[in-house]
Amino acid sequence: MSSADEKTYDVVVLGAGSTGENVADVVVRGGLSAVLVEEHLVGGECSYYACMPSKALLRGTEAIAEARAVKGAAAAVTGEQDVAATLERRDSFTSNWDDAGQVSWVEGAGIDLLRGTARLDGERTVVVTGPDGTETRLSARHAVAVCTGSAAAVPPVDGLPDVQPWTPREATSAKEAPRRLLVIGGGYVGCEMSFAWNALGSTVTLLQRGDRLLPGAEPQAGDAVLASLRDRGVDVRLDADVTAARRDGDEVVLTVGTEELRGDEVLVATGREARTTGIGVETVGLEPGEYLDVDDTLQVRGLPWLYGVGDVNGRRQLTHMGKYQARQAAAAIVARARGEEVAVEDWSPYTATADRAATPAVVFTDPQVASVGLTSAQAREAGVPHRVVEYPIGSVAGASLFADGYEGTAIAVVDTSREVLLGVTFVGPAVAELLQAATIAVVGEVPISRLWHAVPAYPTVNEIWLRLLETWRG
Ligand SMILES: Cc1cc2nc3c(=O)[nH]c(=O)nc-3n(C[C@H](O)[C@H](O)[C@H](O)COP(=O)(O)OP(=O)(O)OC[C@H]3O[C@@H](n4cnc5c(N)ncnc54)[C@H](O)[C@@H]3O)c2cc1C
Numbered sequence: 001m002s003s004a005d006e007k008t009y010d011v012v013v014l015g016a017g018s019t020g021e022n023v024a025d026v027v028v029r030g031g032l033s034a035v036l037v038e039e040h041l042v043g044g045e046c047s048y049y050a051c052m053p054s055k056a057l058l059r060g061t062e063a064i065a066e067a068r069a070v071k072g073a074a075a076a077v078t079g080e081q082d083v084a085a086t087l088e089r090r091d092s093f094t095s096n097w098d099d100a101g102q103v104s105w106v107e108g109a110g111i112d113l114l115r116g117t118a119r120l121d122g123e124r125t126v127v128v129t130g131p132d133g134t135e136t137r138l139s140a141r142h143a144v145a146v147c148t149g150s151a152a153a154v155p156p157v158d159g160l161p162d163v164q165p166w167t168p169r170e171a172t173s174a175k176e177a178p179r180r181l182l183v184i185g186g187g188y189v190g191c192e193m194s195f196a197w198n199a200l201g202s203t204v205t206l207l208q209r210g211d212r213l214l215p216g217a218e219p220q221a222g223d224a225v226l227a228s229l230r231d232r233g234v235d236v237r238l239d240a241d242v243t244a245a246r247r248d249g250d251e252v253v254l255t256v257g258t259e260e261l262r263g264d265e266v267l268v269a270t271g272r273e274a275r276t277t278g279i280g281v282e283t284v285g286l287e288p289g290e291y292l293d294v295d296d297t298l299q300v301r302g303l304p305w306l307y308g309v310g311d312v313n314g315r316r317q318l319t320h321m322g323k324y325q326a327r328q329a330a331a332a333i334v335a336r337a338r339g340e341e342v343a344v345e346d347w348s349p350y351t352a353t354a355d356r357a358a359t360p361a362v363v364f365t366d367p368q369v370a371s372v373g374l375t376s377a378q379a380r381e382a383g384v385p386h387r388v389v390e391y392p393i394g395s396v397a398g399a400s401l402f403a404d405g406y407e408g409t410a411i412a413v414v415d416t417s418r419e420v421l422l423g424v425t426f427v428g429p430a431v432a433e434l435l436q437a438a439t440i441a442v443v444g445e446v447p448i449s450r451l452w453h454a455v456p457a458y459p460t461v462n463e464i465w466l467r468l469l470e471t472w473r474g
Helices: 018-029 044-049 051-068 083-093 100-108 168-173 188-199 219-231 319-337 376-382 397-402 431-443 461-473
Strands: 006-014 034-038 112-115 117-120 125-129 135-146 150-152 180-184 203-207 235-237 242-248 251-256 259-263 265-268 272-274 306-308 360-363 368-373 386-392 409-415 420-428
Touching (some): 018 100, 018 319, 100 112, 117 135, 180 188, 180 251, 219 420, 251 265, 306 319, 368 431, 376 409, 376 420, 420 431
Parallel strands (some): 006 034, 135 306
Antiparallel strands (some): 117 125, 150 272, 242 251, 386 409
């Protein structure tokens, strides 16, 4: 280390979200020194404004629904959900937006933490402006990892930025339910937040531009979530194009076709954009606002000392995928620091790397949607010869025990030339916990003939595997 405001580390990590924390942890375990720079909360979006608070908002409603679906147990559910206690529980999962716990983890892991806003300043150099305005210049011997994540994208709708819409941050951290909530966007965030706030007392209107909710999933998933939202009284409008927004006193007014919709808050859940603006990427020849273009070791193409990991590369914007990439990137950084060659695999439809063809994801609606790998549409687009096998989950004994009138669907996409699974989707109550078996089958490219020996225990919901195999065999 040269002076108080100039420091050198093996690895400099921008952003202490779940991705950045994991990059730093793994490189330190690999014998390198690392500094994490964070301008807001250590732990990032997932801990404070995304996964954890959103699932905490949803879990109470789900638990009640599970009890109500069992004759005999239902009688014990006599009251309404306690909204204040639900919000309190949510607050405890975010540690009341205090990152002290994560800071002590970082320190315990042997990682240096620097509070402030980081920006690149040419090759291997990062300048950090601290909360008091002082600047620290960091040099990286081996690598700079940009893990600055993504931010909510507000679509170019006339007047929308001026109504100060909720982004997912406000939707996951709100202290009370708005009386009327308008939600723009029917992807997983829009659907989850519609379920959550509807159950916590808001009158929710969900506006989706296309003709289906969860457009990236198998169509059966969007259809089931749509039916369930409507059943709960959420006003879901498909093919709804919001063309203008304005405030009228305390109300938000959205123009949708010829109609005006009024609400107390509007949530914009229409996707994400890369947090690469204001971080100096132009000083190394990159375009601000663009996702970082990386290879399979998460190295930015053309800049061997720079890595783009997690949401910031736009590959798979999920916490577990950011952490997966963090392990890949950090392993590559450590190996390269030792002078080792690191092979970069090229993508092919048959390479079931998690990023490309085996990403697991769960939408925590009711029903849940749990999926891994390719959907039937993606298999079609990839030109892979395949057959789709579908079976109603409710007809297996384990499911009927789990909930009276269990409704759900399992969809498997099978590669017909190699007889392995390309992807699996489960739609139904509590299917999230079925997903890891599917992930192992897809990643491991387990031959269908071998899956017959993975016998599901009776009577569990996993029996659906046997039914899928029987349907495949015909
Ligand atoms: C409502 C919602 C629910 C979600 N639910 C799930 C879920 O259930 N499961 C799941 O897997 N994923 C979920 N996600 C996605 C998940 O939150 C993200 O994929 C994940 O948080 C990305 O992690 P990251 O570390 O790449 O980025 P982030 O968590 O965004 O971390 C980036 C960090 O960098 C910091 N930073 C940015 N710029 C600078 C700078 N210039 N200097 C210093 N620090 C900087 C930020 O303050 C932040 O702490 C959800 C997302 C949303 C919006």
